[in-house]
Structure formats: structure tokens, C-alpha cells
Amino acid sequence: MLVTVGRIGRAHGIKGEVGIDVRTDEPDRRFADGATVVTDAKVSRTLTIASSRWHSGKLLVKFAEVPDRTAAEQLRNLFVQCEVAEDERPEDPEEFYDRDLIGLAVRTTEGAEVGEVTDVVHLPSQDLLEIRRTAGNLVLVPMVEELVPEIDIDKRYVVVADRPGLLDPEGAEVVQTEPGD
Structure with missing residues (x-):
């Protein structure tokens, strides 16, 4: 199975080196001399x-x-992937392949089923879980322990600590401010 491990950035120097926007927690392994990517x-x-x-x-x-x-320069912005065995898991128990998260049921800390993980969005600051709510709309939840305290790949679920406006944008708190504040 192919797993995305990076995105090729701009060229560096004149000898064909490129910068890599790393998308793996094991860059020294995935980009080791002699390894191949697609x-x-x-x-x-x-x-x-x-x-x-x-x-x-x-x-x-x-x-x-x-x-x-x-x-x-012709490779710029292409994603690179490497072959990873389907049963392979990262060494660190707090790390996951995107493929392991997509399709997981999402429930709140109170146990209410609220949707399913449909994608993992990688941003420079943090990763986000894209969740399709049972109500049909998509929401993005930062993958930080405070908001995503539990992920169980074997039992196929992820727990989200709901906050006002997180899973239900209509439930966001409105803060009233005085003019001039």
C-alpha cells in the first residue's frame, strides 16, 4: 500500500536537489540513500x-x-509516496497512518456517535481530522490530545472532546463586546 511521505518543494542549488515538505514521522528511514518513492x-x-x-x-x-x-523544478509540488505493508504500524503508539484513521467512527467523550473520519488534513502547525457528521456537514478537528484524547485503531473509533462550536458550528458561543473593547 502506498503512503504519502512528502511533497517536493523548490529546487536547491544547481545539481538537482529539492526541498521536501516532510509528511512522515520517519523521514530518515523513508528518504534514506537507495530508498525509492513514487x-x-x-x-x-x-x-x-x-x-x-x-x-x-x-x-x-x-x-x-x-x-x-x-x-x-519540474517535480515541484508533486507528492511522493512509498510502499508500506498493509499491516505495518508506526513504532510510536501515538503516531498513525492516514489510512488507519480514515473511516473510523467518531464519538464524543460522553459516548454519543457523531460521525466518521473522512480525511486527515496536514497543515504546517498541526494535523486536522475531517469529520463527516451524522447530520451531513463536514467539520475539522485539530488532532491535539485535549480535543482527541483517544484513538483505537483496532476497535475502529476515535473520541473527540466536544467544545461549543467544534462539532456543531451552530452551537458556537457568541461573545458580546462593548464598543471600543
Whole structure:
């Protein structure tokens, strides 16, 4: 099964290195010398990692098939994926593959069934669970322990600590302020 591990950014230098927007908790493993990744383009391509290094907090990767900056720029914004066994799980019990979360039932801390996880949105600051509520609308919930205290992959559910306006945007609290505040 293919798992997204990064997105190719802009070229770095003239020898074909590219910056990678990392989407894995195991970048040193997924982008190790000799490893292969597949692009998500209409015509997918297999790329071999010739080398990788960290520079100013950014992962730089040189693909064997990319000889220069011009070729590197053509890969910009493509997602890269790697093959992961279907039963493989991350080593850290607090880490999950997107594929393991999508389809999980969502319930509140009080036990009420409220929907299903339909996607995981990756942002620079944090990941968000996209949840289709039983009522039909989509909501985004930050994947932080305070709001998502429990995920049970084996039992196929995730618990969300509901707050006013989180799962039901109509229930958001309205704060009245005085003019000039």
C-alpha cells in the first residue's frame, strides 16, 4: 500500500536537489540513500534517493533520476509516496497512518456517535481530522490530545472532546463586546 511521505518543494542549488515538505514521522528511514518513492502525478514515476541531508531545518533530497535544477523544478509540488505493508504500524503508539484513521467512527467523550473520519488534513502547525457528521456537514478537528484524547485503531473509533462550536458550528458561543473593547 502506498503512503504519502512528502511533497517536493523548490529546487536547491544547481545539481538537482529539492526541498521536501516532510509528511512522515520517519523521514530518515523513508528518504534514506537507495530508498525509492513514487510520484503522484498522472504519469507516476519511481525516483531513487541518491542522497538526503538536513539543511536549516529543511530536508534536501537528491534523486538519482534528476540530473540538474531544471529537472528538479519540474517535480515541484508533486507528492511522493512509498510502499508500506498493509499491516505495518508506526513504532510510536501515538503516531498513525492516514489510512488507519480514515473511516473510523467518531464519538464524543460522553459516548454519543457523531460521525466518521473522512480525511486527515496536514497543515504546517498541526494535523486536522475531517469529520463527516451524522447530520451531513463536514467539520475539522485539530488532532491535539485535549480535543482527541483517544484513538483505537483496532476497535475502529476515535473520541473527540466536544467544545461549543467544534462539532456543531451552530452551537458556537457568541461573545458580546462593548464598543471600543
